[in-house]
Amino acid sequence: MLSRPRRNRKSQVIRDMIQENHLRASDLIFPLFIIDGQSKKTEVSSMPGIYRYSIDLLLKEVEDCMNLGLKAFDLFPNIEESLKDKTASESLNKNGLYLKAIREVKKYFPEACVITDVAMDPYSSDGHDGLVKDGEILNDETLEILARMSLAQAEAGADIIAPSDMMDGRVGYIREALDREGFTHVSIMSYTAKYASAFYGPFRDALESAPKFGDKKTYQMNPANQKEALIEGALDVEEGADFLMVKPALPYLDVIKTLKDNFDLPIAAYNVSGEYAMVKAAIQNGWLDEQKAITEVLMGIKRAGADVILTYHAKEVLQKGWI
Ligand SMILES: NCc1[nH]cc(CCC(=O)O)c1CC(=O)O
Ligand SMILES: [Mg+2]
Numbered sequence: 001m002l003s004r005p006r007r008n009r010k011s012q013v014i015r016d017m018i019q020e021n022h023l024r025a026s027d028l029i030f031p032l033f034i035i036d037g038q039s040k041k042t043e044v045s046s047m048p049g050i051y052r053y054s055i056d057l058l059l060k061e062v063e064d065c066m067n068l069g070l071k072a073f074d075l076f077p078n079i080e081e082s083l084k085d086k087t088a089s090e091s092l093n094k095n096g097l098y099l100k101a102i103r104e105v106k107k108y109f110p111e112a113c114v115i116t117d118v119a120m121d122p123y124s125s126d127g128h129d130g131l132v133k134d135g136e137i138l139n140d141e142t143l144e145i146l147a148r149m150s151l152a153q154a155e156a157g158a159d160i161i162a163p164s165d166m167m168d169g170r171v172g173y174i175r176e177a178l179d180r181e182g183f184t185h186v187s188i189m190s191y192t193a194k195y196a197s198a199f200y201g202p203f204r205d206a207l208e209s210a211p212k213f214g215d216k217k218t219y220q221m222n223p224a225n226q227k228e229a230l231i232e233g234a235l236d237v238e239e240g241a242d243f244l245m246v247k248p249a250l251p252y253l254d255v256i257k258t259l260k261d262n263f264d265l266p267i268a269a270y271n272v273s274g275e276y277a278m279v280k281a282a283i284q285n286g287w288l289d290e291q292k293a294i295t296e297v298l299m300g301i302k303r304a305g306a307d308v309i310l311t312y313h314a315k316e317v318l319q320k321g322w323i
């Protein structure tokens with residue numbers, strides 16, 4: 001045998017020397033849930049260790065993270081049921097929970113990167129990402145609502161707008177609206193290949209945003225499809241996206257790799273709520289080693305080609321010194 005690959009695994013120094021991929025704090029984006037009120041911190045029951053924070057405690061959490069070197073946050077609001085309507089009008093309320101949270105975080109932590117979510121579902125009485133008429137999710141009529149939402153978030157101080165709705169044409173529509181209103185510096189992280197996945201369940205618990213009827217299969221992608229992600233990717237590039245995202249991450253590592261190989265934009269992967277819940281449940285049962293399982297999950301996503309990972313594990317891996 002001339003070649004013995006085990007020679008390069010014989011000591012920790014050599015293993016470290018030839019390690020191909022590395023995880024860094026700057027690779028991670030921490031999703032944070034926000035709730036109305038004062039001094040409120042409520043755990044998401046299906047996501048042990050993950051909380052919904054009122055704005056005052058959100059600021060403390062952001063400060064904690066910043067001190068750990070975790071500087072990018074994706075904010076999601078839990079909106080009170082009575083404020084929801086057909087057109088998601090609460091999303092434009094300047095004194096509402098979400099826009100206020102964005103302003104506060106940017107006020108106290110101007111160097112933080114605030115990523116904001118554009119989609120109707122947290123504010124929609126139908127629990128869908130688009131405007132509903134006669135049981136259908138309307139595409140073009142939704143675009144104007146998404147553009148207004150994006151402008152409101154940009155005005156509040158968002159660094160990156162992340163449309164998670166999967167309406168066709170929304171990246172271009174939002175880009176044009178942002179540019180027209182002078183927000184040429186605000187980036188767009190597009191949920192390019194977002195699948196109709198079972199793994200969003202705990203997130204919908206966190207926001208109490210589950211669809212009131214039907215499912216999201218007419219706009220989110222079929223888990224069986226890969227080529228379709230190339231169609232979505234090409235459109236988002238053409239429409240001016242700054243990042244392409246794949247979501248969820250673990251069951252879609254091939255899609256991450258495919259987008260990475262085919263496009264030059266940075267690729268983001270969303271290690272979603274159900275992936276977090278799955279790993280945490282096994283850890284709680286004593287079935288998996290916490291540190292090894294979590295770092296392996298994140299490394300796998302990185303190795304597949306993700307430049308950035310949105311993950312609920314972001315804070316713990318830094319706090320515990322695992323990366
Ligand atoms: N616009 C909805 C949205 N934005 C982010 C997530 C899921 C994130 C997660 O599960 O962690 C979802 C869920 C859905 O499409 O129903
Ligand atoms: Mg698309």
